[in-house]
């Protein structure tokens with residue numbers, strides 16, 4: 001469904017991605033793990049058209065996405081839940097969610113999608129009139145996921161959704177991601193919580209210094225000694 005072939009990305013004179021290739025099949029949960037500064041966020045931004053690629057191609061459902069503006073990428077059904085959530089703090093939960101449904105593909109079904117999101121996150125329905133800034137970190141992450149779902153995506157990409165959350169909320173976020181996977185969404189998950197990620201991912205890529213240096217099923221990587229040493233600490 002998503003095919004990334006040999007992309008490179010530069011920030012001025014600094015090369016951040018070197019000839020990255022990977023693919024995400026329909027309905028799969030594929031993860032990208034790596035340390036701080038490895039290039040994970042840069043990879044996501046280039047997939048959404050937020051930053052240009054210097055070389056290589058990105059195809060989605062057979063269509064060339066490379067060079068497309070962000071709103072066109074979103075209209076194809078690719079959605080990002082950004083790191084740090086990026087909600088509108090003074091707007092209510094429901095207003096933040098509705099922001100997600102501004103494009104044509106999602107606008108017509110927004111009432112129906114909102115209902116579905118409140119079924120997934122009953123807590124957000126309880127707090128629908130509360131401003132985003134007054135929510136806990138975990139609740140804000142739920143709003144960010146809900147807002148992405150309002151775009152009616154085919155592929156949802158997460159940038160470190162568990163970052164900065166209390167352990168119980170980390171579990172909650174992973175539960176939601178697994179539930180969305182079960183419902184058939186295609187998921188590309190960028191995470192530093194390697195332990196949890198290897199448990200839920202169908203397939204996983206490992207990134208270091210802007211390069212893909214390993215790949216395999218969650219189980220394979222969990223059993224790999226160098227991965228255990230570098231990312232799992234045992």
Ligand SMILES: Nc1ncnc2c1ncn2[C@@H]1O[C@H](COP(=O)(O)OP(=O)(O)OP(=O)(O)O)[C@@H](O)[C@H]1O
Pocket residue numbers: 011014016034035036037038039040041042043
């Ligand atoms: N706007 C920018 N200008 C210059 N360099 C950048 C910019 N954004 C990222 N970089 C550099 O590109 C490299 C990859 O950064 P990126 O944010 O993609 O890593 P990451 O794996 O997502 O890290 P983290 O887990 O810390 O978010 C880093 O060396 C970073 O300093």
